[in-house]
Amino acid sequence: MEKPVFDYIICGGGASGLLLLYALSEDPFFSKKDILLIEKESKNTNDRTWSFWEKKEGAFEELLEKKWDVATFLSSSVSLDFKLAPYQYKMLRSKGFYKACREKIESQKNIQYLSAEITALKTEGNASKVITTEGTFSSKNVFNSVFDPTALYNQKKYPVLKQHFIGWFIKTKSEQFDPNKILFMDFNIEQKKETRFLYVLPLDSKNALVEYTLFSANLLEKKEYEEGIISYLKNQRITEYEIEEKEQGNIPMSSFPFDQFNTPSLLNIGTAGGWTKASTGFTFMNTSRNVSKVVSFLKTGKPLNHFNIKNRFWFYDLLFLDVLSKYNSQGSKLFERMFNKNSPLTIFRFLDEKTSFIEELKIASSFSLRQISWFLRALVKRLF
Numbered sequence: 191m192e193k194p195v196f197d198y199i200i201c202g203g204g205a206s207g208l209l210l211l212y213a214l215s216e217d218p219f220f221s222k223k224d225i226l227l228i229e230k231e232s233k234n235t236n237d238r239t240w241s242f243w244e245k246k247e248g249a250f251e252e253l254l255e256k257k258w259d260v261a262t263f264l265s266s267s268v269s270l271d272f273k274l275a276p277y278q279y280k281m282l283r284s285k286g287f288y289k290a291c292r293e294k295i296e297s298q299k300n301i302q303y304l305s306a307e308i309t310a311l312k313t314e315g316n317a318s319k320v321i322t323t324e325g326t327f328s329s330k331n332v333f334n335s336v337f338d339p340t341a342l343y344n345q346k347k348y349p350v351l352k353q354h355f356i357g358w359f360i361k362t363k364s365e366q367f368d369p370n371k372i373l374f375m376d377f378n379i380e381q382k383k384e385t386r387f388l389y390v391l392p393l394d395s396k397n398a399l400v401e402y403t404l405f406s407a408n409l410l411e412k413k414e415y416e417e418g419i420i421s422y423l424k425n426q427r428i429t430e431y432e433i434e435e436k437e438q439g440n441i442p443m444s445s446f447p448f449d450q451f452n453t454p455s456l457l458n459i460g461t462a463g464g465w466t467k468a469s470t471g472f473t474f475m476n477t478s479r480n481v482s483k484v485v486s487f488l489k490t491g492k493p494l495n496h497f498n499i500k501n502r503f504w505f506y507d508l509l510f511l512d513v514l515s516k517y518n519s520q521g522s523k524l525f526e527r528m529f530n531k532n533s534p535l536t537i538f539r540f541l542d543e544k545t546s547f548i549e550e551l552k553i554a555s556s557f558s559l560r561q562i563s564w565f566l567r568a569l570v571k572r573l574f
Contacts, residue, residue: 332456
């Protein structure tokens with residue numbers, strides 16, 4: 191590549207890097223800015239499935255695999271079917287998303303793609319250098335989505351859990367699923383002193399994504415996730431099926447302040463920037479919202495380390511993780527109280543960080559006295 195200096199460099203072509211690239215390409219303000227995307231792998235397969243809720247039609251509506259209007263929440267003492275309106279729950283598979291982003295790169299002369307491995311990032315003066323296997327490039331605006339977990343796991347101040355799962359796309363011989371309704375969380379499985387649930391997204395009456403998911407500190411052997419899926423399907427009397435695809439994920443859940451590694455010319459984004467919703471592990475829409483904020487922020491010309499996403503919801507997530515990490519065996523009971531004592535749509539709005547302080551107090555008061563005592567102890571510990 192002949193040009194070593196760019197207006198913007200995006201490191202990593204996963205969801206956050208591509209969402210940022212797509213947003214920049216859609217905004218006329220950046221049409222004459224030189225943009226470089228660096229990614230070591232050519233992404234063109236369904237290696238990811240992103241699920242999220244959204245009120246209106248979004249930027250990738252035509253790429254969606256499926257969307258739903260109704261959801262179910264299940265636990266030992268709660269069974270809720272609820273309409274999601276004004277939201278819809280949506281599934282986006284990565285192959286179509288990668289293709290749309292690749293077409294953007296190819297159609298705009300100001301965007302270049304480099305297939306290379308990033309070996310180092312260095313801030314020097316008012317710019318940052320990206321050192322790769324194909325050369326060194328610099329910019330006053332470098333966005334890094336390559337996640338290095340070293341600092342996260344070398345500290346103890348902020349608890350770290352994981353949203354980890356294995357999912358099967360299955361096809362059954364007979365009609366087994368309601369294609370209009372997702373199973374958002376089903377805690378009616380053995381918890382084994384952790385927070386475990388089943389998650390089902392039906393594509394039609396015979397095809398569905400079935401995931402065995404945990405919010406906990408340690409990963410399982412692959413066999414245990416799959417045994418969990420088999421046991422669940424057996425309990426649902428689903429015994430005749432084919433596994434068409436498998437997926438596996440491990441998403442860190444933490445309120446660790448990744449922004450401390452930002453510099454005036456380097457901004458960490460996506461998981462590397464702490465953009466994963468710490469209390470749930472949901473990443474795609476959280477990243478999409480933060481990308482919109484970044485695009486607006488760039489027009490101000492301020493140093494990148496002035497960009498801030500922390501708010502009171504960051505602190506709520508921190509307290510929730512403090513409690514969930516200490517009382518992981520009680521996770522199902524915490525979610526049960528939230529969904530049983532509040533409108534599920536209020537919970538969705540809370541996770542979207544759209545609730546008022548009064549609504550948030552109401553959610554906090556919906557926990558049992560014992561559970562409230564856990565949060566109060568966590569609060570006191572954080573404050574003092």
